[in-house]
Amino acid sequence: MDQPTERNRLDEEQSPYLRQHADNPVNWQPWDEQALETAREHDRPIFLSIGYSACHWCHVMEEESFADEAVAEVLNEQFVPIKVDREERPDVDSIYMTVCQLVTGRGGWPLSAWLTPEGKPFYVGTYFPRESKRGQPGFLDVLEQISNSWEQDRDEVENRAEQWTTAARDRLEETPETPDDRTAPSSDLLERAADAAVRSADRQYGGFGADGPKFPQPSRLRVLARAADRTGEEAYRDVLAESLDAMVSGGLYDHVGGGFHRYCVDRDWTVPHFEKMLYDNAEIPRALLVGYQQTGEERYAAVVEDTLAFVDRELTHEDGGFFATLDAQSENPETGEREEGAFFVWTPEEIHDALADDTDAELFCARYDITDSGNFEGRNQPNRVTDCETLAEQFDLAEDAVRERLESARERLFEVRKQRPRPNRDEKVLAGWNGLMISTCAEAAIVLGDDEYAAMATEGLEFVRDRLWDSDEQRLSRRYKDGDVAVDGYLEDYAFLARGALGCYEATGDVEHLEFALELGRVVEAEFWDADRETLYFTPESGESLVTRPQELGDQSTPSAAGVAVETLLSLAEFSDDGFDEIATGVLETHANRLEANALEHATLSLAADRLAAGPLEITVAAESTPVEWYDRLGSRYLPGRLFARRPPTEDGLDAWLDRLELSDAPPIWAGRDARDGEPTLYVCENRTCSPSTHDVGDALEWLERDTAAPI
Template sequence: RQYGGFGSDGPKFPQPSRLRILARAFDRTGHEGYREVLEESLDAMAAGGLYDHVGGGFHRYCVDRDWVVPHFEKMLYDNAELPRAFLTGYRLTGNDRYAEVVEETLAFLDRELTHPEGGFFSTLDAQSSDPDTGERVEGAFYVWTPDEVRDVLEDETTADLFCDRYDITASGNFEGRNQPNQGRSIPGLAEEYELAKADVRARLETARDALFDAREDRPRPNRDEKVLAGWNGLAIATCAEAALVLGEDEYAEMAVDALEFVRDRLWDPEERRLSRRYKDDDVAIDGYLEDYAFLARGALTCYEATGEVDHLEFALALARVIEAEFWDAEAGTVYFTPESGEDLVTRPQELTDQSTPSAAGVAVETLLALESFASDAEYGEIAATVLATHADRLEANPLQHATLCLGADRLESGALEVTVVADEMPEDWREAFATRFDPDRLFARRPPTEDGLDDWLDELGVADAPPIWAGREVRDGEPTLYVCRGRTCSPPTHDVDDALEWVDGNAAVDIEGGTDDSTADGDDLESPF
């Protein structure tokens, strides 16, 4: 807890799924210790060298326990899953810094890891050419000396403020140069320099802009321009969720552009199969479970953010392949490789979380979410069976199986279904839910007219409305809201405050013994994890 994150020594790898576990545990128990550890971890990653304070985005990992010096590679999956964890932190705490980190990271993705036609590239290399020697060295693009900072910034006070704020020293923290870290607080700097805090912030922002522009003239790291279905699915889900939480349409556009790019190039609509990799018009490798599961979650979140039914249709199509190719009813599990793929002595499973979430865990979560849209499928039964099969593993080591544990919690508690009957979601409804932490919230948008709903059912290829839409009709010709958990639903309402009052009275788990005392013994609390 002294330095934030998991592991007492370096290297320190971010583990976003464990951060989601902390948020869920706090939500379920009210134990402040879970929330404090979550915030300490987010704060440490946002302040340290893991984060690019000049250009936004996260590096691969840090070599030390203090989060000072990173391995400078930037991976798509880190810059998808870490912003998702910061969105969770923002919804739980309302800390604007967490939203700012998300915004800066997605700006980095859009600027540096986006194909001109929409998909996301895989990686930026750690190395680039040293401007002085021409040799390829790690971190050359990102690190600074005090003299380099002063050469860029004309105002001496602004240069000193930046060096003090971001710990840019003559001795350096990386081979004689400096990876910026937030070392000093703005109130402390304001007092020392006898400036208003707003003036300090403005000067630092001006400095960052100038240093960013100067850095753009340096030799750039190489970019791996493979577009991978699974990693794109992670980024798509985060962009779409950011649109819902932060209310920025541009994030939904990023998500949809990437989804359509992947669907156009890697999905075969006749064979109903997904390929894994695209690069320079070359498509290769049959998709694995992570490709289908991650992309299905991304497509579902695009539907939630935009209300476009074709994204939901694609999510359901991917789910059907998960059932057909990866689900083994006899073994009671989902495998990582497709049944029709290479003949292996033992088919692997991916049950544990690493830098990316468990493919099996995301499949379970996504199947549970899609169950309400697929009356004729047995997605809930499949998810429950997978969880039962691996229950002993989850109980023995929940942190290694974080996403599967989150799926188990969702199965036990039931999703919070928010059916929005309207052409467009009213902005005050979106904002009201965005400022809350409802971890299993599922927006189920549908047209207000029966003709519009019939068109949607035709596109989905079903005769009858699924349970999440059936009987939830527009009232009085105005946008109408229904919220349901399990088999219990609120009355239809036009007032989001009424709906949220119902949600608060029908919590997923009643907190018993919850406390504001952060020193409380967590062993005495009924944590589902």
């Protein structure tokens, strides 16, 4: 039988995940028109394999099956094998992962799907071992069964493909049939989401769910924080603190080098899956900043600082953009094999060898639970289990001395660990993920009062803008890698980056960043907004046509693209007459019933609905430069819905900004709010009620603390 694909084409791709499979005997094709046309021309089913470079089980399936000549022979002769990097093509991943979850009740990567030549799925799964074991069918057996079904039971296969495609379309494109079915979300939506978070919380070990694995849920934590501020309910604040404490104390956090791993495999947050994703190291610190503002817990701020230092050191391009991931696996020098966690884990002997002083070694082992038995395959992922006060008593040392010695030990272990073979780094720069990181850096600059974070944010934004934004076409690409730009941007790319650009404006007062955010917002309207169905789609109107056009309404490993878009458009509406607020309102009303049914699953959209109901907290600063004290005191306060609206001190300066933004009139957030008496001037409006202008940040804070405020 002829082979529809004569060679593996992945050596032409830039994605590190795809290139990892370029030497496989499988004749892998990228997802493109050539591959799809080959399937149609030869009337062969497509075998679609979706994963990402830091995925442990993706590597396992490659080693067991895709590097195997016998498996390759079947795939090459009977199928058109297509490999997709989910980080580059989240649209393709979303469709077929939805089918997998609908059919099997679960999902994950590697995702394995068999499709008709038209792209309609008829068989799905995740990881398959080469040979059947522990109740799992073997991959070769599955291939043989599917090939036989394609040849002998074609009508049944086609019928199933139609049914599954219809089910995916119904799930991903669902909107109310008529405008009469649309209504505003209820006023208690935020509290209902927070109540659901408390009900699902693990009050013993922190986080959510009574069993492992434990995933960070930053959007849920933001819901709890805002609801706690609104209601004063202690249960919300307690679950927030318990979850943050678990994440920064357990094995999810890298206590030696900073930064967060993907998730923990157990209930008590001990052992992680060791890959480090850019989005986790953006969104978890963002939640920690909220926790710091609410509780004043300095440890949260310290973990944010250490995490951003890790990102700056290990995930930052020399020109400022942010790389995608660090792999879970690295070489074990003793075996020469790549093993998960090898770079990160320790034995007591290794700790003693690295530290010259036995007391320092014993202190570190006691602090971080480094034992002979180990917690991960005979070695140890550090978990902070003992506080410094207890250690001071145990070792008959002053508490300050314990802290100093532990920090010195950590620094030494960090240097020793640097000599180990390092995990691979996926050096894709993704617009959306960079937007998340830019947002967090900008917020850290405001909350922690450190201009270095503002520089990280603006350098990241400029990197993405220079390489991925086409100012002539007003279009954003998703991926940059070694000079190569590819993939049309999705809603998450525009929304996340727009939020990041807006954050840079808030942190620096540079109107260029606001201008860019508005440009991105206008493309969101042009390419993703469906005025008839009043919803935002994940894929652009002018993009590739797939078997369905997905929306992204729920929060997953990243926040909901639609939710971030709505929140950001509501903020941008304060500076523009483009109708952004109408889009935001339309989306929330369209999906109100979905939010009411499960507010917590749609945490970011629930936060956006609350933002719409409450209105912004406008903090307008008219000054050439904002006094440091203002940011120190306002930034350190938890002020949900806060929008820093910096502007020039005089009307002449403001007119120049309006010309740049192509605005005929000053928006209300700036209008008439110039500097008084030649001094920096502060204006605060909350619940659509405004304070008097002031030169004293203390007066503004005092006004915010009032129970009521009369309009002036």
